[in-house]
Amino acid sequence: MDAPRAAGAGPEARERIVTAAVALLAYGGRAALTTRAVAAGAAVAGHDFMSYLRRSDCNLDPPRLEQQDSTPGRTTSLRHASIATVTPGCAIAVMGKVPRAGRSKTRLGAIIGAHAAAALSGAFLRDTTDNVALAAREAPILGYVAYAPAGEEQELRSYMAPGTELLLADGAGPMPDGVDGFGRSLFGAVRDLLAAGHDSACVLNSDGPTLPTAFLVRTAALLAEPGDRAVLGPAEDGGYYVLGLKRPHACLFRDIAWSTAGVADATRARAACLGLDLVELPPWYDVDDVASLGRLSAALADPVHPGFASPATRACLDRLGLAATLPRPPAACS
Template sequence: MIEGQTGTCAIGVMAKAPQAGRSKTRLCPPLHPEEAAALSAAFLRDTTETIAIAAKSAPITPYAAYAPAGSEAMVARHLAEGTHLLLADGSSPMPEGVSGFGRCLLHAIHGMLDAGHTAACVLSSDSPTLPSALLIQAAEILMAPGDRAVLGPADDGGYYLLGLKAPHAAMFADIAWSTGSVADATRARAQSIGLELVEIAPWYDVDDAASLEVLLAGRDGDAAPCTMAAIDRLGLRSRLRQAAAE
């Protein structure tokens, strides 16, 4: 249990250990596996820095909900200072209907709430430019009296954030993960159990070549300095321009 966690909102980025061939595979091509892993590591750093920035303005505790087990050291080296590690590999017992990535998400929610936080959010690791203001807004909504959920929808039909004040397993049950129906299915689950769902502004995930182009185009958002440095180091702008011209 973390000291002083009562009256706080935990925000945990879903942190898969950056490994070539296992990280951001939908970005290959145009990236090589080693490059995708390097970009994944930069995303983790920028996302946890964003949580840390938000924590200066709201009662937020940063987490990295990591997988697989045993990868703590590999994940930890890419995190902002003060980020707590939490295993979220879906290995704990799960209610019927909760499968796939939903197991990891619910595992993370349980872990953060069990640590004594008033509310908990799971956060995508694919949105390095996400504005910290959206995390502050999510925390403020959740910290108000009464049970509710907060949804941050992604442009691709998924979501970049889901926040809860209780571990409502129904929010993760019978969801077709990695499809464009995830956010709509989550809205339907909230309605089915009578849970108030508050939505905040949408943002975009960087999980394929098209969304990588959006990132390179410099859409408004936080600076994501580690991500931008990795893009420059890998020469991605010129490579993608050349590929488009061929």
Template sequence: MDGRPPATCAIGIMAKAPQPGRSKTRLCPPLTPEQAAALSAAFLRDTARNIAEAARRAPITAYAAYAPRGTEDVLAALLADETALILADGNGPVPDAVRGFGRCLLQAVEGMLGRGHEAAIVLSSDTPTLPTRILVQAASLLLAPGDRAVLGACGDGGYYLLGLKRAHADMFSDIAWSTETVAAATRERACGLGLDLVELEPWSDVDDADALRALLAEAGGYAAPETRAVLAQFGLSAGRIAWDVIPA
């Protein structure tokens, strides 16, 4: 034994304080701005608790990589007790080619690695049903010897998870965020860096009405009790989709 502490993998939810009119706006309609904010809060609660469950199975430390500054108390009330806060508002120094949301992601990775973790994962807050085993798998892959990236892609061309062992700024450079090219561009960046890229099972993030429909019909994955409870309050379930305003 060399006396060093065991290696750990940090997982940071990319979190924003839920606010009506600013949270999950692509779900309005069918939801009202207030409902969308409540659903966003439920997603955060479930995702934080999912990470806490994964931490009981693997050496994982939970974070919320949050924005904006000043919303710490609001977010802390939504998160599992074990979840630490780390600012990721995109205002830190980054290369010019890293723009938009990439600045927040890179800041989150740098911040978590800077706290002494062997690896860092940035995780979408919009995947409340992501199976716990996927988080455990991602952490285990990253804690194995050798430099690599771990990617969890979404069907819409984005990704729900990216894990790194070093803060490679190029992984976030010159990417058109919020488009269907994000995952493909990220694969290209990993190839250009000579990184071994391990891809996880695809999963959906809930960012529009179609994805919400799919969530209501979904039977597998993490139970997401907070999300299910909020949707039931809205009168939405797999057997009763009460939103006539949404085009078929």
């Protein structure tokens, strides 16, 4: 972004320019930016470069450029891509990994078997990325899979909807203080997507393959409105299925007890401390035990259920022969 274009942008756009430029310098790969160029952009936008780097909400170390990955045949991820290849809009990154028996859906695996649980995990990922692609027909959304570890890109693509991009989100590199565990991958994904030039960035789990597409479209619409805000999709188990941001607020990922029933409440509290507008979507359920799998199976057997059709998950359940053995949710009172 050259100085004349930055100078002609509004305050919120200038802030995004500086945020993107600083994060790209700190964490990016081949982006054609230099310290001098970013310092000039920061000056145009009314910021002092080094003080911006050390701003408490960013808590970034001074810039460190990474080397380009030139391994023959290796799939290049966004973290190593040029900013010129990215289109503005709402990026939705599905948190995913290659399904492995004993590594994927371990709570379910203890009951239905590790290989069956891994097969379901792959089906969930395919349906979730297909759902994002469907939402992109109605809103300016770009779909990603935020994955780890590096080196599994080609295999992972077989579980992704066509047109979905990859984002390495292994939590490596400098992180703000207190951003630990799974929070490193979540914050890193949001930070890198915003740094790449997207107007907003969301992290989405793949544990609820029937999530209504309208929830994703609504998320993008809320984030496209003027002003800073977060969008939270609470899960019924106390976590969240999606979190969308317009700026990389590290506080929302700091000192969180991940994979517990207090994640959503802790995120609400962090947003309140920041004075950040937090808009909530309707709750939805994750599928991570036999009871919720039975609920999912019953929903997919209902031709008028309100969620995404989830064809890959439906086919996987049929192939595994699980539907007849799963508990059914209690009938609703009339």
